[in-house]
Amino acid sequence: MRFDRRGLLKTLTALPVIGGLLAILSPLLRYLKPNDGPYQLPLTDQDRPQGGAQVVGKTTSLQKPWDFFYFTYVQQYAQYDATGFKKANIAGVAVRLPKKVKFALPPELGGFVGYPGETDIVLFQRICPHLGCIFNFIPDWHEVTAGYGGYVPPDWERHSLMACPCHLSIYDPAFPDKPGNVISGPAPRGARYFRYEIRGEDIVVTGAEEGGIA
Amino acid sequence: MDAVLADLKEWLQDRKQHLDLFDETKTARLDNPLYTLGGLVWLSWMIVIVSGVILMLWYIPTTTGAYQSIMHITYDIPLGWLARGMHKYGADMLITCITLRIYRMYFAGEYKKPGELSWMILFASLVLGMISGITGYLLIWNQRAFWAAKTVLTVPTYYDEIPLVKNTGLGHAIAYIFLGGPAVAQAAITRFYAIHLGISVLLVILAEVFFYRTRRRRLNLSLFTVALVIVFMTWLSFDRLTEMGRWANPNRTPLPILSDWYFLALYQLVKYMPPLWAGIAPALLIGYGMAVPFLDRTKETRALERPFFFVVGLLALAYFIGFTVLIMLNIAVISRDPPVIFAVTVVVLTLAFIWEMAHRRRKRLAAQQAKPAPPGRPAPGAAPAG
Numbered sequence: 126m127r128f129d130r131r132g133l134l135k136t137l138t139a140l141p142v143i144g145g146l147l148a149i150l151s152p153l154l155r156y157l158k159p160n161d162g163p164y165q166l167p168l169t170d171q172d173r174p175q176g177g178a179q180v181v182g183k184t185t186s187l188q189k190p191w192d193f194f195y196f197t198y199v200q201q202y203a204q205y206d207a208t209g210f211k212k213a214n215i216a217g218v219a220v221r222l223p224k225k226v227k228f229a230l231p232p233e234l235g236g237f238v239g240y241p242g243e244t245d246i247v248l249f250q251r252i253c254p255h256l257g258c259i260f261n262f263i264p265d266w267h268e269v270t271a272g273y274g275g276y277v278p279p280d281w282e283r284h285s286l287m288a289c290p291c292h293l294s295i296y297d298p299a300f301p302d303k304p305g306n307v308i309s310g311p312a313p314r315g316a317r318y319f320r321y322e323i324r325g326e327d328i329v330v331t332g333a334e335e336g337g338i339a
Numbered sequence: 340m341d342a343v344l345a346d347l348k349e350w351l352q353d354r355k356q357h358l359d360l361f362d363e364t365k366t367a368r369l370d371n372p373l374y375t376l377g378g379l380v381w382l383s384w385m386i387v388i389v390s391g392v393i394l395m396l397w398y399i400p401t402t403t404g405a406y407q408s409i410m411h412i413t414y415d416i417p418l419g420w421l422a423r424g425m426h427k428y429g430a431d432m433l434i435t436c437i438t439l440r441i442y443r444m445y446f447a448g449e450y451k452k453p454g455e456l457s458w459m460i461l462f463a464s465l466v467l468g469m470i471s472g473i474t475g476y477l478l479i480w481n482q483r484a485f486w487a488a489k490t491v492l493t494v495p496t497y498y499d500e501i502p503l504v505k506n507t508g509l510g511h512a513i514a515y516i517f518l519g520g521p522a523v524a525q526a527a528i529t530r531f532y533a534i535h536l537g538i539s540v541l542l543v544i545l546a547e548v549f550f551y552r553t554r555r556r557r558l559n560l561s562l563f564t565v566a567l568v569i570v571f572m573t574w575l576s577f578d579r580l581t582e583m584g585r586w587a588n589p590n591r592t593p594l595p596i597l598s599d600w601y602f603l604a605l606y607q608l609v610k611y612m613p614p615l616w617a618g619i620a621p622a623l624l625i626g627y628g629m630a631v632p633f634l635d636r637t638k639e640t641r642a643l644e645r646p647f648f649f650v651v652g653l654l655a656l657a658y659f660i661g662f663t664v665l666i667m668l669n670i671a672v673i674s675r676d677p678p679v680i681f682a683v684t685v686v687v688l689t690l691a692f693i694w695e696m697a698h699r700r701r702k703r704l705a706a707q708q709a710k711p712a713p714p715g716r717p718a719p720g721a722a723p724a725g
Contacts (some may be wrong), residue, residue, distance in 0.1 A: 158518045211520070257493040274671045275671075311613060338521060338522060
């Protein structure tokens, strides 16, 4: 490609034209994604689902180790249709572990931590951090080996596990320092957390880690 | 610069002259059933469009009404089963015919000059057909539909891991635009409905412009073939009532869960790969498909005369069938399979490359032997035949 005088002038004229087109088109894209201000399409600040504090269950239903229950944490979010705000359910599971664990602070979570201290009651979002299916709590690990792709856990992980029906990722709720970490399958990380407190007998969820499609 | 543009224009003009999308009149092999595929693509596409419009008369595109309305269409409304069956099986046939035609064009070397543009359009239509398929089967709002939509649109969120776009949130923006928010809900049905219809509407307009400008035939099949297809599909719709599945439940993913058949191989691949790669791999496959006419520069059309591309095609076919079988049997040992598959791929491609080199060398030697003595000193008598 030659860069003579004419080519240079053409390029210089094209730049503001392209810029102007982008300036006109960018707000038009808000028709598709109305929650953001003009010129900031990819930022999703307005799209954050909000939940607040909700009591999701009682510690009394988790008496023995490996007792668990499922719950849903309800969030509000702005859906792009005529009806406005919608509820999004985040499926969750609460488990009593045989011994206390501490949530580590992995840098990728941006300081989000499930529970501030040591605890033997852990909560996870059941939305698979891989591609968003709902994974199950499997009380007996043999079932993981039979139905979820033939994974055989090592000796120290032969207890209740969590496994996803879609792409067969397997999570260990009692993984040391990183509860819910992925131990097999294509998931790039462990299960997402809730931020929660235990007030008397109530388990109160105060927030949910972001990033998934509900 | 201008010269490049002029070349490109000439190239496009020339390929447009030889565009063979539906009628297959550019080949002289009309007695071969594989050369009815172009006509069958158009026929099944029209069946899908007509039955789709009929379905729209009763379909309710809401999370609460969709499943019920389709149940109603299938079981209560007179001939509703026929409209739904034709739509579903017509779509299956459309995808099947496009896929078979792609393999035919690949192995018969029909993507070579002047067929490049036909090949690229056909390949793009497979992609659009699959998008049409996935947006279409969400509309039923059953479990299969819900989880397919959710997993497929979680894939773009991983684009946010690519270094350059990391902090822009572009990947999430793509997912939100298609779903109409951070969850699969009402807005997703509305948008998928629009995309599902929109793809066919736009393509029909383009196809009609093509027919108008080139005076090509729409349906180059005998009346008997057309009747046979329609009778067969009617019988299929009657005999095999299209499945309903279970109502979508966002809080429970069934085990096992499968997608529609043409996504199964991709689905198995996603089990084996890190999710970012699962988003990039299909793009690479599409890119390879689109670029094949420009990668394979030989003039040979016979498969065995271009061994490397022949083996790549065979490998793609083997993986498509193999992965589909594996996922239907729900076999995937994620710690064991990927290295094996990777090793097999590398070995097979290397062997194919060696075969290609050996073949070229053999041909070169044969050509040298066939060549008469150096020019300037013409050999007396006839040149030896090669």
